[in-house]
Amino acid sequence: MNQFQYARPSKPQAAIRAVAKDANAQFIAGGTNLVDLMKRGVMTPQKLVDINRLPLNKIERQNNGLRLGALALNSAVADDKLVRERQPLLVQALNAGASAQLRNMATVGGNMLQRTRCPYFYDTTMPCNKRAPGTGCGALEGINRMHAIFGFSDKCIAVHPSDMSVALVALDATVLVSGPQGDRRIPFADFHRLPGDTPQKDTNLERGELITAVDIPDAPFTRHVSYYKVRERASYAFALVSAAAALELDGNTIKAARLALGGVAHKPWRLTAAEQVLVGKPATEATFRQAAEVAMQGAKAFKYNEYKLKLAPNTLVQALKTATAA
Ligand SMILES: Cc1cc2nc3c(=O)[nH]c(=O)nc-3n(C[C@H](O)[C@H](O)[C@H](O)COP(=O)(O)OP(=O)(O)OC[C@H]3O[C@@H](n4cnc5c(N)ncnc54)[C@H](O)[C@@H]3O)c2cc1C
CATH class of the missing domain: 3.30.390.50 (CO dehydrogenase flavoprotein, C-terminal domain)
Structure with missing residues (x-):
């Protein structure tokens, strides 16, 4: 693994500033995806900004819906009484993901931003436009049994691996984001991107933008x-x-x-x-x-x-x- 600097701010603005001003800095939450990618040399941030001290782990009622803090653990969300009563689809999706140990570390924000599991993305000896833009797509003519059947491009045919996100897009969730330019809300359906010519960009987040929470509106889908x-x-x-x-x-x-x-x-x-x-x-x-x-x-x-x-x-x-x- 490459050497990297490490910071652990306690205020969101400090974390945002640290990542916004440094193209080689990255947030880290549970680390269950990012650390794997760093060990394999797929991602090589020179600075990690640990967000675990930020006050972003609440699960609460808010504006006729539920607000999940970005640092709420996948296991905590799936076990929460309010979530179980009001959003059982989300509970099922969370419990279908990974393993109990991973869900005890994985966060809401990190889950949404986990990278694809395409083997060509993980293998640094293979071409991959998502990992190294311009090198080609190994999967197009390769072993593509896990790959996309909708919305792909000739640059990338990878799929998004998150289970939680499938429930959240169905439930009309909204992503709350804070960044160097202020706060904004992104409908969940517009949060992730199709690959087009820029498969290296998984989402519509800008540099330095921090996911702070996800809102899920109340709906009659409780049974x-x-x-x-x-x-x-x-x-x-x-x-x-x-x-x-x-x-x-x-x-x-x-x-x-x-x-x-x-x-x-x-x-x-x-x-x-x-x-x-x-x-x-x-x-x-x-x-x-x-x-x-x-x-x-x-x-x-x-x-x-x-x-x-x-x-x-x-x-x-x-x-x-x-x-x-x-
Ligand atoms: C063996 C294994 C099996 C798995 N199986 C499944 C599965 O079946 N289904 C499934 O859905 N997932 C599965 N996962 C993936 C797992 O759910 C993710 O690794 C986890 O959700 C990532 O969350 P994290 O908090 O650890 O993210 P991290 O690894 O800390 O971060 C991931 C990315 O998100 C960014 N980030 C994190 N939080 C924020 C924030 N608040 N704002 C902005 N950026 C942020 C980081 O910079 C990083 O780029 C599996 C993982 C493993 C290792």
Whole structure:
């Protein structure tokens, strides 16, 4: 690992200033992703600004919703009484991620900003436009079974690995950010980016911007929810495909729906057109299949990930069936 400087400020403004003024500085929270990447030489910050002393770990009621501090631990959020009562979809998504030990270190902000698990990104002997812009994409013609079927470009076909973010995009969350230019709010759906010509940029955050919290509005999705994750082992594995489904039912009729897929794109993939298909219809498998067909419009596979063209709609239908039965 390269040598680096280390600072641990206790005020958000000091942390923001430290990263804003130094192109080689980076925030560190739980460190469960960043330290791995540093050990492998994938990321080489020369200064780490440890944010764990900042007062950003509260989970509270705020403006008809829940506010999760950026430093709230994944395990603390999943165990919180308010979150369990009001946002069970988020609880399911969090508990589907990583392992208990990792969730005890991982934070809300760090989870959203974890980097892709594309093996070409991790292997510094291979080309990767995300790690080293301009070197090419090893996955395009390589082993691409974990890769995207939506929204990719010829520069990058990686997927975003976070489970929590799939639930948050479905639940219309908003990201609260503080930076050198002040505070701003970013709708969760606009937070992560598609790769386009700049796959090195995962999100729309500017240099020095610190995530301070995530707001989730109250919604009637407290019962009929499901986060359904398909992976190669039951724990400690990233999604091949995952689906978040939240339904408001009146008897067997769907009044409202929120849907998103994980493991299919460079960002958590919200399915607004498929949600519209569901509204006013009976909660049956036939309806769910119609929505899944709409959800898959525009999907395209590579040599080794064609299975996702079937797995993704089936996962979505399964999530909808599980949510209905909940
Ligand atoms: C073996 C293994 C299995 C895993 N399986 C899964 C899985 O199945 N599902 C899943 O979702 N995740 C999984 N993970 C990933 C894990 O969830 C992430 O490593 C974790 O959420 C990152 O959070 P952190 O606080 O440790 O982030 P860090 O490693 O500290 O930081 C990650 C990035 O976020 C930035 N950052 C952190 N906080 C802020 C902030 N407040 N503002 C601005 N920038 C910030 C850092 O600069 C860094 O770039 C797995 C990890 C491992 C090691």
